[in-house]
Each structure stands twice: as structure tokens, then as C-alpha cells.
Amino acid sequence: MNVARTRARGTGGGVADVGWSWRTVSSGGVKYVMPGQAQALSCGGGGASLRSGVQGEVQLTIRTLPELPAGAKYQCVWGSAPPADALVTATGLTCMTPARAFRPPIPPHHDHVLVPLAVRSSETNKDFVSRNFAFYDCSRHNTCGSCVRSDWACNWCVYENTCTHNASSCRRTVISGENNPSQLASHGSGFCPRFRQEQTPLLAADGAKSELQLLVENLPVPRVGQLGFQCVVSIEGATMLVGARVVVEDEDEPEGGSSSPATTTSSASRPHHRRVQRVVCEPTVYRYESGEGEYEARVTLVWNRDHVVDARPLTLYKCGVLGAHRGHHDCSLCVTRHPRYRCTWCGAACRYAPHCPSLPGVAAAATSAVAPLPTGAHHQEAPATASDARLAQCPTARIDVIQPLAGPLEGGTLVTIEGSNLGLREEDVRDNVFIGDVPCRVHEYHVSVKITCVTGPAPTQGGSGGSSQDLQFPVSVTTPAGTTKSTVKFTYTNVSVTGVWPTKGPVSGGTVLSVSGRFLNVGSNVSATLDDLPCVVNKTQSSSHRLVCVTSRMSPSSSEGGKEGAGLPRTARRLVVQVDSAVRVLAEPFTYTPDPRVFELKPLRSPWSGGRLMTVHGRNLDAIQAPRITVLLHDRILNSSACRVLSPGQMECPSPHVNRQVLMALMRERRDADAADGAKAEKRASHKVSRSPRQNYADSVLLDVGFIMDNVASVRNLKHVLHSSARTSLLYVLDPTYKKFPNGIKLYKGDTLVIEGVNLNLASDESDVNVTIGTRQCNVTSLALTQLVCTPPEGQPPPTDELGHATDTGLPLVVVRMGQNLRFAIGHLRYEMIKEYQFPPEAIGGMAFGGLFLVLVSMVILVVYRRKSNQAEREYKRIQIQMDTLESNVRSECKQAFAELQTDMTDLTADLESSGIPTLDHRAYVMKVFFPGVVDHPILADPKLRMNGCSPAMDSAMVQVNVASLLVVALTGRMEYMTEVLRLLLLRLIDKSVATKHPQLMLRRTESVEQAGPSLFLLYKAIKHQVEKGPVDALTHDARYSLSEERLLREQITHSYVVSTDGGRTG
Structure with a gap:
């Protein structure tokens, strides 16, 4: 008991x-x-x-x-x-x-x-x-199994199909519950009508006519007036009522006895075979709308319409989804599905085998679709040769996803390749995955859809040494169906590390380091260590040029002497960043400093809204990059706010905001929890001093203060370090309330400005309050519990708020700010001070503006006049300087030209006198004038005896010209006779020309016998001498002393005379 x-x-x-x-x-x-x-x-x-x-x-x-x-x-x-x-x-x-x-x-x-x-x-x-x-209540059960297995004395009435505590209410067969002390002949769930437990999974292809076969036991025989058995199939919320029939067969009893508990009482008289009941649901087409490959429906066997026998899952499946990956049909995935699904590849898709009439043996498959498979037949694997034969029908592999797409040059990257038709087994792709020509060792394989491999090092450039350049290669996968290369390329990158920030942090760790470099987000595995201390990498915040990691705590054994704080600060000798197989080292990147400590916090009062600026004194505060102050209730953080470090020993923190309602609810919850434990309640009652939070009066609560400084645990709650509650707790009091001006506007007559309120100095003093009138400050001189006094500026500020935004009333807005979180708009302020002059301010302003305008116009005119004068004077001086320069240049050039002219004339005369004018002898001159082109003529030969002979007629033009020349030479002494002859010849030619239409030529040559050579020679020598006395461009032939302006060489070129010699003779 x-x-x-x-x-x-x-x-x-x-x-x-x-x-x-x-x-x-x-x-x-x-x-x-x-x-x-x-x-x-x-x-x-x-x-x-x-x-x-x-x-x-x-x-x-x-x-x-x-x-x-x-x-x-x-x-x-x-x-x-x-x-x-x-x-x-x-x-x-x-x-x-x-x-x-x-x-x-x-x-x-x-x-x-x-x-x-x-x-x-x-x-x-x-x-x-x-x-x-x-x-x-036994009637809550509606099946025999749940009824008899309940924890109560319930019984199942088979023919009434009810669960009851009173067995006498059942008319026929009664099955007593397993927890019923009154055990009847039929006791326990083993006598309930139910499905047999050793059945194989029940499968049906979507859209195919299937006949469901269910092995059952202990089925009741319907009585007269009761309906037979039916199968109720529930698919996606809809139900189908399918007719069923019961088939009774003999089955050999396996050694070891029957699994039915109903037969365990008479094992001595057990036969070697038993009667097996099978319920066959009529062939029906089952469909489901879900896009999943498998959907679990439910088959419930009922009799007499609403008497439930048992229920079991029915798995509906779609070969088109089972044989697909990422929305693409996958042959390898299809043919490697378990044979029980009877999926096959046909028509470029995965289909249910009986729905592929083009495949051999489909008729047999279709016949067996509705026939029951032997127990365990679904679990038989297909022979390897059959799989290879089916794979031969599959297309080549397709690569859809490569992740990641970049890795270090040293390799070691775990690359995931996703696609379809990536082989039937791992042996198909082992040693057949490459990145360019670099093998990628298979690490993990998922049939047909996914390969995970480890990259090797990138190939070296030039045959020696490592490559420092980025290299890109396609990913290739070879299967028995062929080789496939990816269109997206994998990039080998050169990872580098250049710096780290910050360079110091507390020994407790938790400092967020930002490591700068290149390609820091490539690869599959990135780690960092400071000497032998791990720095936990945050990949979600990292990028290509920035790696973020969090420092770990340096154990006392890591410091000198093995004592915590000894040997500090300590500088890490190196930062090691490992990206897969690439290792990069940065020397002396980080210094471990002692953990920060907090000595004093003031002031120790804050309004519920927070925002009051508090000063924190301590040591090593600058080791933390982003400290935060927290307020706690029983070591539970209520809120926090960011602090600003001023020096290693001082920082400023605004008090955190605390939701008063939430805090009170937490305190009530804590009190209720403590009240449930009587021992704790008595213990609390025996102590007059309670722990945090400490409630002094109704509207104020004393909360513990802590700091979040990376992983420094000693400052998480100051009460565990500074045991004096006067320095570790923050008293939260009611927020100050400033009253608005009556009617929103107040008249200011030149005295101090008084602002009324409530609880104004409970958690603030003059330095915490900031009063602005428009954008001008109102200097706070006094702050009492109900009044604030400040001195406004002498003149009325602009009609704006404290941010410079214009107001609707045309008056400046008075705003009171307490700390960072509280802002009170008091109202608008209108100045009404005593005026010394009755002159309207508008007139004064107009006169002042007019005078200012005149002064500005005069200044502008003066500036313009002065500018014009200076400009004219500068222009005059510039022109005068140019004229002087031009006059000087002309004077110099004239002097130089005159001197050169005198020298040139002297040189030319001397040259002509020395060389003279080249002339021909009389014989050559006569030949060139009268007989051009004739080298030798008989008339010039020595006279000889002429013999009688015949000469050819003068029918040649050349002969006629020569005869004419000889006649002219012969008649040189008788010019009158020669002129008469020429006149007669001319008259005859004129008469002849009149008779004919063709003009005639009498004088074929009209060379002058006047001597013109000397003048032409002198002109040539003069031009040549003039041009060649200065430089001449060899390409354009422009000359410094050219006679033509178009060929004048205008640039001043330094030149010198060069004498060319050839074999010792002057050229």
C-alpha cells in the first residue's frame, strides 16, 4: 500500500x-x-x-x-x-x-x-x-482498441459498437478492458477486430486503378439487418466510400507461434495453419492534388455503415514527382526508386509502369497492378544488371547548381553539385568529377541529384611555383551516359589578409574582430585563430573584403604565470585565417587587455522613460568597442542602452527605459511564485531587508545595474562585484511632467521665464534639462520640484521649433528636454518688452534696409569702376609692352638683315668673280641653237672634195628643217634677201591655205638667237644663295629665307653649317 x-x-x-x-x-x-x-x-x-x-x-x-x-x-x-x-x-x-x-x-x-x-x-x-x-467517461472512445487500452474499467460492445463501463449493457460479444479487474473470456486488445500488424506498407499510384488488400483478424459476422464491410478512404479532407469483400484463406503458421494474443492461451492445441481473413477493397482510382511525391491518406474499415473496425495509412504517390528533382524529370532518380513503386522511365518522363504501353512486359505489369504482392515482396531490390539496363536509356547528366562558386588556390573546398541524372550509385561518379583538369574527390553522394566533393589545388602556371592569379574552370561530371560540363565556372582565388580592427579587447573574449583582405567569403569552411585561441567566425556578417569573428576567452593558463590577469596586456603573435586548405597569417594583430572594471556610477536616479546621462568611472573601459548599460530584475535584463567611451577610465551612458507596467507584472509574478513555497515565504518574512528589486514606495523601484561588455561576466551585475547597494542600484522614479502654457501662448515682459510642472527634480538637475525657445537656448538657473526657471535671450528668437522648423503661429516654440528620451512642448512665447522709441519697427526696418541697399549699390558701383579701371590700365601696359617688344625685335631683325645683306652681296660677287658665268664655245652654241639634238653635222666638218652623186629627195620633215637652218646660216650676211624670201614663202602659204580647208605651218622653229643665258644664270645663283644661307626643311622644303611667304619656315631653328667631304675632296 x-x-x-x-x-x-x-x-x-x-x-x-x-x-x-x-x-x-x-x-x-x-x-x-x-x-x-x-x-x-x-x-x-x-x-x-x-x-x-x-x-x-x-x-x-x-x-x-x-x-x-x-x-x-x-x-x-x-x-x-x-x-x-x-x-x-x-x-x-x-x-x-x-x-x-x-x-x-x-x-x-x-x-x-x-x-x-x-x-x-x-x-x-x-x-x-x-x-x-x-x-x-468511457463513451469518449469510439474504437475497440482505444476503449480496451484506456486507463479505466471500460468494456467494448462489439455489435453495439460502443465503449461502456457496464458490461451487462452489451447484448452479444463483450471485450473487457486491459485495466478492468473483471477479466472476461475476451480480455484485452488482442480480441478486438483490427488490422494485422505485420502487413507491408499500403501503396497506390496516383491516377491508377488500384485494388487495396487488407489483412484483418477477429472480424465479426454481421447479423441479419446489418450491412457488410466498406472501405472509407480519406484524401485531403475528402472521403470515398468503396465497397469491400471478405476473403478467408488458409495460411501456414510460422514457427514461433501466432502473433495474435487471442490464441496464446491454448498453445498446446495450436494447429500448424490458421485461417487468414483478407478484406479486398474494390478497384478504384485514387488521386490527390498536392505537389508532393507521396501523400499519406487513411483507409478506415467499417461495417454496418458506422461501426469502425480499424484504420491504417494509405500512401498515394506520383512517379512523376518521385522521379524529379527541382521540377525537372530525373531518369536516374526514377529508375533507382524502390521497386514497390513500379516507376519507370518512358517518354522522357518518370511514369507508373502500367501507364507506359510502349515498354515490353507492360501487360504483365498491368495485370499485377491489382494483384496482391506477397508479404515482403515490396522490399526486394532490383538486380544490378536491370538497373544498368534502365540507366542505358537515361540522358546525360545535367548540372543545375554549384555551391560555392569560388575557393582558394590551395583547394580543400567542399563543393556541392546539384542536378539530375548524376548516376545511379556512387561508383558511377567516383573519380569522374573534375574542375577543369583538377580532380574533385567525392565526399558525399545522393543518388542522381547531388554530389559533394573536395577540390584539389589549382594547377600551377608555367610549370613551377604556385599561381597567384584567379583561375576559372568549368565543372565536369562523367557518368556511364556521358560527360557534362557546367556553363557556370568555378573560380580559384588567391585569398589574402591585410589587417584587423579593433586591435585590442578584454581577456574574457567576445570582441568582434573585423579582418580585412580579399576573397574572405569564398570556400566552404572558414576559421580563424589568435595564436592557439579560436576566433568564432560569423559568416552571415562577412563579405569578400571583410571577415567577422568573435574572440574567445583566454584561459588563465594561457597567460604568464598561469594566473588570471598575470602578464597582461598580452599581444597575440599571429592571426591565422584558414579558408579550406589555404592558410594566411597576420603578425601581431591583437592585444588582450585586462577585463574592464567599474568603480562608480552616478547619478543613481532615473525617470521611468530613461535617457538621463550617467557617468561611469572604472578601468580599461576603452577595451570595449560597444559597451551597453543594463537594468536587471533578479538577474533578468529589462532593457539596455548604448554607452560612449570617453577615456580608459570614464564613459557616459544614458539610463535605459523601463516599462513600468511590465515591471510590475514581473514583480507580481515573482511574488506569486514565492508565495507558493511556504518555506520560502517564511524565510522572506523573517528578513526585513529584501533583495532586488527593492521598492521604497509605490512609485519608485530600485533595480540592479549591469553592463554588457563583450564576454566580461564580472560587470554583468554590479551587485555581485560592488556589494554596497548604494553604488550598484538605480532608483527609477516617476517621469517629470511640465505643464503647457495657458492657451498655448505666454507673454514675456523681459524677466525670467518660469515653467510649472510636477516631479521636476526627482531624477534630474539643472545640467540634465535643456530649454530652447525656437533655436535659441534658455539658460536654466533653477530647478525645483514644481518649477523651472530660465533666462531667455534678449531678443525674440525666430518663429521655429528647436530643429528650425517654422511654426504655424509665427512665434517661437518653447521646448523642454530632459535627458535623451523626454521632450515637452510647452507652448509659444511672445515678447512684450518696453520700447524706447515709438517709431514703428517696420519703418525702422525699411529705412535700415534702404540704407543698406544704397550702401551695397555704391559698393558694387565702386567695385565695378575700380575693376574696369584696373583692367584698362593692365590692357594699356600689356599693349605698350608688346609694342616695345615688337619694336625691339624689328630693330634687331633689320640690323641683322642689313648686315647679312651686305655680307651676302659681297659673297655672291666674290663667288661670281671667282667662278664666272659658264658659257659655251661658238661651235657648241650654234649647234644647240640651230641644230638641237644633233651631235655632228656635215656642215661643221672640214671641207673636202665633193664627188658627183645622187642624194635622196628632201621628203623628211627633219631634213627640211636642217636645210632651212643651213639657208638661214648661209644668208646671215644678206638679211634683206632672206627677209624677202620669207615674205614670198608666207604669201604662197596664205594662198594655199585659202584654197584648202587645212591650215599650213611655215615656221616650225622660231628660236631666238639672242643671248639670254647670263641673266638667267645670275638670277638662279642669286635665288640659290638667298635660300641656302639659312635652314631648309628636307621634307617640306620650307626655308628660313624663302622668297615666297607660303614656303617660309617660321620656327626659330638652331642650325650650323656642315661641310661634306668625299675621299678628301670638298663636295
Whole structure:
């Protein structure tokens, strides 16, 4: 018997140990034990329960029940029901169960509800013990299995198809529950009509007519007037009612006995074969709309329309989805599916085999589609030769995804290749994956759709040494169907590390380091270490030029002397960044400093809205890059705010905002939790000083303060370091409230400005408050509990708010800011000061503006005049300088030209005098004038004796010309006669020309015998001498002393005369 002990006061005032036990006496009740109760009552063998619709008695058996004082009673307390007096019996106590109105309803999908039952003494009004009591309802079960396996005394009526506690209500077959003390002949779930447990998975192809076969046992035989069996198939919320028939067959009994519990009682008389019941659902087409490859439907076997026998899952599948990856049909994935799916590749897609009429043997496959497969037949693997034959029909591989697309030159990158038709087995692709010509070692393989391989080092350039340039290669995969190369290329990159920031951090670690470099986000595995201390890489915040990692704590053994803080600061000798197989080292990148410490925090008051600037004094505060101040409730962070480091010993932090309602709810929750534990409540009551949070009065709470400084744990809560609560706690008080000006506008008459409010100085002083009038400051001179006094500027500020935005009223806005979080718009301020002059300010402004305008116009005119004068003077001086320069240049050139002319004339005359004018002798001159082109003529020969002979006629033009020349030479002394002859010849030619239409030529040559050579020679020599006395361009023939302006060489070229010699002779 389970016994729980409690203490009760006896009649004599002493204390006695009393043993308790209880039992129910109502019909239909069972004993039930609830585990896990530290102190509980016991009922007979273990617990208590009662049918939910029954009100009965619960009897508690007590071995030694102490007597109560006069007038005191024992009471039974049922949950929230009023206490009921217990009846003292000879064996203990008897309690009545509460009325149904005080019982909670049984939740849906449950068959019981638990109600706590406690025993109480009216003298002390305290509960001795408590135990859960169960009220159950058997009718909540609608199947035989759940009914008989329940924790209560339930029975299943087979033909009534109901679960009940009263077995006598069943007319025919009754199966008693496994927890029912009254065990009938049919006891336990082994006698329930159900499916056999050793069946293979039930499969049906989507869109194919399938015949479902279900192995069952203990089926009832429908009586007269009852309907037979039917299969109810539930698919995506819809149900199908399919007719069914029962087939009874003989099956050999396997050695080891039957699995049915119903036959275990007569093993001695067990036959060697048994009758097997099989339910066959009519052939039906099943479909589902989901895009998944498999969908789990449910088949429920019912009889007599609503009597449920059992239910089991039915797997519907689509070969088109099972044989596809990423929306693409995959032949290799299709043919490697388990043979039970009967998927095959045909028509460039994966299909259910009976739906492929072009395949051989389909007729047999279609026939077997509705025939039952033997048990275990679905799990037989296809022979390897059959797989190879099916693979021969598959297309080449296709590569869809390569991840990552870059890695270091040293290799070691884990590359994932996804696609389709990537082989049937790992052996198909092993040693057949390459990046360019570099093998990629297969690390992991998923049939047909995914290959994970490790890259090798990049090929070297030039045959020696490593490559420092980025290299790109396609990824190729070779399968028995062929080789496929990716269109996207994998890049080998040269990873580099150039720097790190920050360069120091606390010894506790947690510093976020930013490592700069190139290609730091490539590869599959990136790690970093500071000497031998790991730096945890955050890949989500890293990029190609930035690697983010968090430093780890440096253990005391890592520092000198093995003591924490000894040998600090300590500089890490190197930062090692490893990207796959690439290792890069940075020398002396980081310094470990002692953890920061906090000595003082002030001020120690803050409004609920926070934002008050507090000064923190400590040591090594600059080792943290982003410190934050926190407020805590029982070591639970309520809120935080960012701090600003001013120096290694000082920083500024705004007080965090605290939600008052949330804080109060957390405090109430903590008080309720503490009140549940009586021992803790008494302990708290014995102490007058409570721990955080400390509530001094209704509107203020004292909260602990801490700091988030990387991984430094010593400052997480200052109360664990600075034990004085006066320096480690922050008092949160009510926010100040500043009242607005009446009607939104206040008149200012030249005195101080007073702003009314409430709780103005509870958590602030003059330095925390900032008052602005428009964009001008109002100097705060006094801050009291209900008043703020400040001195406005002498003149009325512009009509704006503190940010410079114009107001609607045309007056400056008065704004009070307290800290960083509180802002109060008080209203608008209008200046009404005593005026010394009655002259309208508009007129004064107009006059001032007019005078200013005149002054500006005069200044502009003066500036323009001065500018024009200076410009004219500068222009005059510039022209004068140019004229002087030109005059000087002309003077110099004239002097030089005159001198050169005198020299040139002297040189030319001397040259002509020395060389003279070249002339021909008389003989040569006569030949060139009268007989051009004739070298030798008989007339010039020596006279000889002429012999008689014949000469040819003068029929040649050349001969005629020569005769004419000879006649002219002969008649040179008789010019009158020669002229007459020429006149007669001319008249004859004229007459002849008149008679004919063709003109005639008399004088074929008209050379002058005048001597023109000397003048021409002198002209040639003069021009040549003039041109050649200066430089001449060899390509363009432009000359410095050219006679033509078009051929004048205008550039000043430094030149010198060169004398050419050839063989010692002057050229």
C-alpha cells in the first residue's frame, strides 16, 4: 500500500504520525495512480477515480486517526468546490464526491479530467495532503482498441459498437478492458477486430486503378439487418466510400507461434495453419492534388455503415514527382526508386509502369497492378544488371547548381553539385568529377541529384611555383551516359589578409574582430585563430573584403604565470585565417587587455522613460568597442542602452527605459511564485531587508545595474562585484511632467521665464534639462520640484521649433528636454518688452534696409569702376609692352638683315668673280641653237672634195628643217634677201591655205638667237644663295629665307653649317 504521512494534532495537543489510505465504494469505480506527486494520498493499490456522471462516496482508511478537539471536523476539499464535512468511520473517513456543477468538464479528445482532493482540519484550516482524483467517461472512445487500452474499467460492445463501463449493457460479444479487474473470456486488445500488424506498407499510384488488400483478424459476422464491410478512404479532407469483400484463406503458421494474443492461451492445441481473413477493397482510382511525391491518406474499415473496425495509412504517390528533382524529370532518380513503386522511365518522363504501353512486359505489369504482392515482396531490390539496363536509356547528366562558386588556390573546398541524372550509385561518379583538369574527390553522394566533393589545388602556371592569379574552370561530371560540363565556372582565388580592427579587447573574449583582405567569403569552411585561441567566425556578417569573428576567452593558463590577469596586456603573435586548405597569417594583430572594471556610477536616479546621462568611472573601459548599460530584475535584463567611451577610465551612458507596467507584472509574478513555497515565504518574512528589486514606495523601484561588455561576466551585475547597494542600484522614479502654457501662448515682459510642472527634480538637475525657445537656448538657473526657471535671450528668437522648423503661429516654440528620451512642448512665447522709441519697427526696418541697399549699390558701383579701371590700365601696359617688344625685335631683325645683306652681296660677287658665268664655245652654241639634238653635222666638218652623186629627195620633215637652218646660216650676211624670201614663202602659204580647208605651218622653229643665258644664270645663283644661307626643311622644303611667304619656315631653328667631304675632296 502506498502511504503518505502528514501531521495532525491529537486531542492531547501532541503531534502524531498518521498513515492514510483510501478507496472508493461507488459502483464502476477503479483505482488509479497519478505519478509524480511529492506528497499525496493513496487509494487502495494506488489512486482514485470515478465515472463522471456518478456521485458517490470515497472512503479513506486510516490506521490511527487522531481525535479532534470538540467542535473540530475533518473536511474534504474537491478543487474549487466548497469544503464538505467528512464522515468519521471505524476505519477512517468517508467523503462524498462533489456535485456535477463543481466538476470541470472533460476536455475534447480526452476521456477524463483530474480534480485535486485534499483533507483539511477545521481546527487549523490547513490542507494536510492533496491528490488528484480522476473523473472518466468511457463513451469518449469510439474504437475497440482505444476503449480496451484506456486507463479505466471500460468494456467494448462489439455489435453495439460502443465503449461502456457496464458490461451487462452489451447484448452479444463483450471485450473487457486491459485495466478492468473483471477479466472476461475476451480480455484485452488482442480480441478486438483490427488490422494485422505485420502487413507491408499500403501503396497506390496516383491516377491508377488500384485494388487495396487488407489483412484483418477477429472480424465479426454481421447479423441479419446489418450491412457488410466498406472501405472509407480519406484524401485531403475528402472521403470515398468503396465497397469491400471478405476473403478467408488458409495460411501456414510460422514457427514461433501466432502473433495474435487471442490464441496464446491454448498453445498446446495450436494447429500448424490458421485461417487468414483478407478484406479486398474494390478497384478504384485514387488521386490527390498536392505537389508532393507521396501523400499519406487513411483507409478506415467499417461495417454496418458506422461501426469502425480499424484504420491504417494509405500512401498515394506520383512517379512523376518521385522521379524529379527541382521540377525537372530525373531518369536516374526514377529508375533507382524502390521497386514497390513500379516507376519507370518512358517518354522522357518518370511514369507508373502500367501507364507506359510502349515498354515490353507492360501487360504483365498491368495485370499485377491489382494483384496482391506477397508479404515482403515490396522490399526486394532490383538486380544490378536491370538497373544498368534502365540507366542505358537515361540522358546525360545535367548540372543545375554549384555551391560555392569560388575557393582558394590551395583547394580543400567542399563543393556541392546539384542536378539530375548524376548516376545511379556512387561508383558511377567516383573519380569522374573534375574542375577543369583538377580532380574533385567525392565526399558525399545522393543518388542522381547531388554530389559533394573536395577540390584539389589549382594547377600551377608555367610549370613551377604556385599561381597567384584567379583561375576559372568549368565543372565536369562523367557518368556511364556521358560527360557534362557546367556553363557556370568555378573560380580559384588567391585569398589574402591585410589587417584587423579593433586591435585590442578584454581577456574574457567576445570582441568582434573585423579582418580585412580579399576573397574572405569564398570556400566552404572558414576559421580563424589568435595564436592557439579560436576566433568564432560569423559568416552571415562577412563579405569578400571583410571577415567577422568573435574572440574567445583566454584561459588563465594561457597567460604568464598561469594566473588570471598575470602578464597582461598580452599581444597575440599571429592571426591565422584558414579558408579550406589555404592558410594566411597576420603578425601581431591583437592585444588582450585586462577585463574592464567599474568603480562608480552616478547619478543613481532615473525617470521611468530613461535617457538621463550617467557617468561611469572604472578601468580599461576603452577595451570595449560597444559597451551597453543594463537594468536587471533578479538577474533578468529589462532593457539596455548604448554607452560612449570617453577615456580608459570614464564613459557616459544614458539610463535605459523601463516599462513600468511590465515591471510590475514581473514583480507580481515573482511574488506569486514565492508565495507558493511556504518555506520560502517564511524565510522572506523573517528578513526585513529584501533583495532586488527593492521598492521604497509605490512609485519608485530600485533595480540592479549591469553592463554588457563583450564576454566580461564580472560587470554583468554590479551587485555581485560592488556589494554596497548604494553604488550598484538605480532608483527609477516617476517621469517629470511640465505643464503647457495657458492657451498655448505666454507673454514675456523681459524677466525670467518660469515653467510649472510636477516631479521636476526627482531624477534630474539643472545640467540634465535643456530649454530652447525656437533655436535659441534658455539658460536654466533653477530647478525645483514644481518649477523651472530660465533666462531667455534678449531678443525674440525666430518663429521655429528647436530643429528650425517654422511654426504655424509665427512665434517661437518653447521646448523642454530632459535627458535623451523626454521632450515637452510647452507652448509659444511672445515678447512684450518696453520700447524706447515709438517709431514703428517696420519703418525702422525699411529705412535700415534702404540704407543698406544704397550702401551695397555704391559698393558694387565702386567695385565695378575700380575693376574696369584696373583692367584698362593692365590692357594699356600689356599693349605698350608688346609694342616695345615688337619694336625691339624689328630693330634687331633689320640690323641683322642689313648686315647679312651686305655680307651676302659681297659673297655672291666674290663667288661670281671667282667662278664666272659658264658659257659655251661658238661651235657648241650654234649647234644647240640651230641644230638641237644633233651631235655632228656635215656642215661643221672640214671641207673636202665633193664627188658627183645622187642624194635622196628632201621628203623628211627633219631634213627640211636642217636645210632651212643651213639657208638661214648661209644668208646671215644678206638679211634683206632672206627677209624677202620669207615674205614670198608666207604669201604662197596664205594662198594655199585659202584654197584648202587645212591650215599650213611655215615656221616650225622660231628660236631666238639672242643671248639670254647670263641673266638667267645670275638670277638662279642669286635665288640659290638667298635660300641656302639659312635652314631648309628636307621634307617640306620650307626655308628660313624663302622668297615666297607660303614656303617660309617660321620656327626659330638652331642650325650650323656642315661641310661634306668625299675621299678628301670638298663636295
